[in-house]
Amino acid sequence: MEGDDEVCVPFQDMGLDDRLLKAISLMNWGEPTPIQEKAIPLALEGKDILARARTGSGKTGAFCIPAINKILMHKKNVEEQTVKAVILTPSKELCNQAFKNVSALTRCCSRDVTCFDVAPQVSLSSQRPMLMERPDIVVGTPSRLLAHIKKGNLDVKSSLEMIVIDEADLVFSFGHEEDMKELLKHFPEKYQALLMSATLTDEVKTLKKMVLHNPVILKLEESQLPETNQLTQYVVKCEHRDKFALLCALLKLRLIRGKSILFVNSVNKCYKLKLFLEQFGVPTCVLNSELPIKSRCHIVSQFNEGLYDYIIASDESACFNPVGKALDKSHKGSKKDKEYGVSRGIDFHNVTNVINFEFPKTVKSYIHRVGRTARGTKKGTALSFVNVKEMKLLEDVEKDLAEQPGGNKLEPFQFNMAEIEGFRYRSKDAMMSVTHQAIQEARLKEIKSEMLSSQKLKSYFEDNPKDLQVLRHDKPLRTVKQQEHLKHVPDYIVPRSLHGYRGLKSRSNQSHHPYASTQSHAQKRYQRMKSDPLRSFEFTKGRKHFRKK
């Protein structure tokens, strides 16, 4: 840390409001994380802060807690309702997340602290009434906030006391640079500013000059990823075509357990993998920039609730075409959702495994993908599949990790490919159906259905928020022929070394075979949890009503 003495205190000794302490304990945050220990007391003192801390280290709490506490203090003396803090993040998902964190942390404050997220893709005028109420905290992307200010829906010139910029290193690359500069003209001359970032890039340094005054710089001496006792990283080297067989074997033999995010490098690959796994009875959700923001947020929240085991995510920004015709990057007139980034900052809960089915294109991307597991105090595993073409990228990552403190490195994942010959054969069979056309059809089908859900169901779900739970995102797309036999794992293809593993061999009746089940653990868990009859509702296209199956 530069510029101030070290501070290290538990939440209870930070002088926080009792209601805030109660909410923190309801969130099961026993101790502050290192960045919270350092940043919260300094922010409460009124210091400007530039904080760099590794991904998943609790930066959101580090800025939300002091912001809320300051508002609670302020309200003890002044009754006038004004916008006192803005939280800026580069993407809609991150805004949603910051908003949820504020909501959770203010749950014991009744209506004493109000917060509004302006990021969702609705008309500016529909949000105007909420802004007229002058919520204490406004969350949004810089561009969206500026749009509201220009429309006259929001004026913070005289009231604003704190601005927070989260994931500061992404603000410019997500296209907010000019808007950020203009936004500052609408802020008062004096305010407290907190800048949070996982990396200190040139962009962050520029932002620092733009918004911070004589800041304390918190640069935790730590690796960019959790240490080896929290995060285990494996690599398996294999040919591209073997990746499919290997993944299939790992999932069907339950060698990979728990909630997992499978990363690929393009939207097409998301659907390729989904269609492939669909044939083996493995339900997955796809998450990419092409899907409407409402669907994206809904998928993340359902995954966090435990409804799904597997998400296939691509972390590129692709084209978003509302009519769903041509979906290639080159397509003219298609709209890129630049405010998208699944591997950046999204707080997926309890992710046991991150699987790089395709190796990320940059070291930074590796760090952020892997950072979706082992978050907070949880443990996790990352497994990367690497083919010959990706070896150089792997070397770059290994070199980078070796230079960081914490002793992080990728261990070889011991797996004998010869033992999964049966899976190889079946995978080849399944891949025959996953043609370019099937992928495009699946992509189109999904975007159409998601848009329909997102738009047509919007008003219904606003009135009946509980029914939103029935809307699933992991249904099979069925643009490939379903081969029922692929869904089962016959004993003869199980590697010899696994015979006897959890009674695998002793079970002869395949319909009762533990690995033959097409229903995942998450599904069973979820179904037990929610026995809501409304779940069997489905939306009937064309007839604007819901019917029970």
Ligand SMILES: Nc1ncnc2c1ncn2[C@@H]1O[C@H](COP(=O)(O)OP(=O)(O)OP(=O)(O)O)[C@@H](O)[C@H]1O
């Ligand atoms: N004090 C704490 N104790 C336990 N868990 C915590 C604590 N603070 C935050 N967490 C949990 O840690 C997880 C990661 O927190 P958060 O999303 O704030 O990380 P981050 O540093 O912003 O990560 P990223 O850089 O990826 O955005 C969250 O699930 C959060 O609930």
